[in-house]
Amino acid sequence: MTVFLPWFGHFGDLVRDVLPWLWARYRPGDVIGGNPAHAALYPAPPDARLWEQIAAFYPDGFDYRRRSDDLEVELRSVASRLWPDATLVAWQADGEDYPKPALALPTPYPVDVVVATRAKPYADAKNAWPWSDLVTGLRSRGWSVGLAGSIGESHAIDSDAAAWDLEEPGDAISGTLRLLRGARIVVTLDSGIGHLASLVDAPQLVLYDRRGDERRELPIRDGIPTRMRFGDMHRWNRNLCLPIFGGVDETIAAVDEALTRTRVVPGDPEAWKARHVSEVPGSEPGETLVMRSEYRSLVMRPSGNELIDACPIEEPVSAGPLPADDAVRSDRISICTACDRWSGDRCTAAGCPCAMLGRSDLASSRCPIGKW
Known part of the structure; x- marks a missing residue:
């Protein structure tokens, strides 16, 4: 066993x-x-x-x-x-690419747009996204909006449905699965709900600030560089899975395109990238058609084509976390040297240096016993 x-x-x-x-x-x-x-x-x-x-x-x-x-x-x-x-x-990365789990999925809950209004208890670049403005803008255009995630890690925003209202006591995931399955489009950051959307093949848009961010390392948690995983979502999702860039206006425009005039059609992105959307059999005037392979999507619009590569950009290894400024470092050292867990020239509570705890010189570091 x-x-x-x-x-x-x-x-x-x-x-x-x-x-x-x-x-x-x-x-x-x-x-x-x-x-x-x-x-x-x-x-x-x-x-x-x-x-x-x-x-x-x-x-x-x-x-x-x-x-x-x-x-x-x-x-x-x-x-x-x-x-x-x-x-x-216990799980450890082993280099294997395992198949998608065959979840027993609950009944879909129909809604136009599902968003994951993520909020974490620590400094995180994703926390500041203007979800309230987005939801207000979507609903003002007549689209129903559902909130995925858990009530404890979500911004409180008026909506048409919330995952936690669809769940029985002791359950904190079925409501999100119901919304993802019933959504016409899902809008998330590069986050757990985004991966869950790709697992259930929900049509999805994944938010990034700038073009190319979806394939790079970005300073997310307290400035610590973190590899974005859009490529993993794209490979898993057999439906629409596209990155979008910018803020609320750009996101609403992308949602409008996805809901009103976009279809995923069979075809090889490489073979069709230089051809016009009107040449695709069965295409309708004004439509946006998307062809996809494991690592690419070709978005074909009347105005031209956009080839989206989902493979991570191979960049030099990051130089590491951001350094703390002199004033912060000085304050931390004063606290550390007065602490009973300080011995010689090091913190005895911090443990292995790879955890980056108790490091007065790193902006992302934290006191292991909560003093700074």
Whole structure:
């Protein structure tokens, strides 16, 4: 018997990396550790006893700034006591590209546009997106809007439907799945809900500030460079999956095009990239047609074609996190040297340097015991 230890990191990594690995390896009789509120994502109901420690450690949801070494040890200890003869496994990147999980999906909830009004408890470039203005603009044009995600990590915005109102007590995912399945178009950032949309083949638009951002590393969490994963969403989604760039006006224009005059049609993007949309059999005047392959989409408009490459741009390895300015560094050092966890010239609470905790010289670093 195998016990799959729970993943408690970012939701996007759970959807895109952990779940495919788990579904490929799970056998009847194995034990799954995971959030019971996300039971619909797993091949069998997760055992709640392995989630209790995580819920206590992260009462407001996962926060990458909190070091979790002791939690990982505790989870293995609990699993060993409950299933002493089992093999304990935890997800690690192994280079394999596992197939999409075959989820048992709930009944769709029809809505025109689904958005994920993401909000995190830490400084994050994605937190500032003007979701309220977007939703107001969409609804003013007569489109119904549904909010995907969880109530604890979403901006409170008036809408026509919210995932958390469609769920039974103890369930925090079925409402989002219902909205994604019933959506005419889904609008998200490069986030977990975006990956979930691609998993269920919901037609989707993924937001970025500038053209090319979808293929690069961007400073997202506290300025830490993070690889965007549009390419993964594009490869998974068998439906429309396009990046859009800019702000509210550009997004509304893209939604309007997707809802009123866009179709996905069969065809090889490479073979059609130099031909006019009117040459496509069955095309109608004024239509936008999209042809797609695993790594490319060709958007064909009467005004011309746009070839979208979803492969990541191979750039030099990032120089690393942003440095803290002198004033911040000085304040941190004063706090550290007065702390009882300071010994010699280092923080004894910070642990392994790769966690980047207790680093007074890095803007993204945090005190491991919350003093700065």
